[in-house]
């Protein structure tokens with residue numbers, strides 16, 4: 001296994017509160033490896049600790065205890081001069097772009113190179129290359145106020161890439177953009193990841209962003225990582241309720257309203273129907289298992305909701321069905337034996 005690009009080792013961050021009301025524990029004993037060359041998403045609700053975690057990677061925050069190792073350097077223990085070196089290897093993009101209004105596109109992108117003392121001829125060559133890379137050649141001399149949100153984020157990306165970082169941090173980079181523009185910016189990040197082998201660590205509160213570009217994901221809740229792994233594995237077998245609730249919207253299936261209102265945790269009668277979520281992954285996503293359950297076992301299946309999509313180019317499907325209570329155990333066994341995951345959501349009738 002290659003060394004991780006970033007390794008959080010037992011990281012805790014406390015903030016003292018005014019008036020001696022005890023500390024706020026923003027992060028608690030975080031252990032997480034971010035693989036080299038991957039796109040890793042940290043997803044969590046507001047206040048979960050995402051920004052604090054991200055800001056540790058470029059030393060904007062330091063751990064109260066534990067270590068953050070980036071490309072082999074212990075960021076929390078780095079001197080100011082070592083930190084400057086680490087920051088050249090770590091670019092960052094922001095939700096609100098953070099561009100300088102008085103500088104053109106080219107001048108904004110040139111800024112980190114000027115700070116690094118690169119000579120002017122090399123700066124203009126490099127800036128031209130970066131502008132082409134993010135598709136803004138026609139906007140080179142425009143000011144931020146003359147750009148759309150998506151174009152501003154492209155400038156942010158080019159600026160973050162200027163010093164040739166090995167890691168790119170993204171702080172809710174698409175949260176201020178409409179869905180089409182979000183898609184384009186995510187595609188650009190994916191291309192950069194692939195072409196430059198750049199490690200990307202992003203924070204988001206949208207599972208759709210994770211689904212669309214992240215090969216790995218960590219779910220953070222109240223300062224703790226509650227679930228982490230390859231996106232496909234986490235999507236197929238979410239174990240934590242927070243992960244499940246983030247997934248509900250994104251896999252496009254939810255219990256339909258007319259059923260949700262009647263759903264009960266226990267069956268009321270032997271004639272009840274179990275409402276079951278079935279998750280399909282890999283080749284099983286396209287196998288007609290439900291048809292076989294009916295034709296081979298004579299079980300009538302009532303399809304209530306469903307969707308099939310792709311995660312990391314692999315098919316992933318989710319269905320919600322009604323199954324007769326009397327045949328529930330047998331049906332679940334049949335489906336599980338064929339590689340499908342089943343979960344009883346409740347009972348109706």
Ligand SMILES: Nc1ncnc2c1ncn2[C@@H]1O[C@H](COP(=O)(O)OP(=O)(O)OP(=O)(O)O)[C@@H](O)[C@H]1O
Pocket residue numbers: 015016024025026044045046047048049050051052053205
């Ligand atoms: N400088 C600070 N002083 C005191 N408390 C802080 C400070 N920074 C963050 N916190 C607290 O730490 C916790 C985590 O905050 P953080 O900003 O990392 O969450 P987040 O997941 O990024 O939230 P959001 O999505 O709203 O930005 C919160 O309870 C927050 O109030």
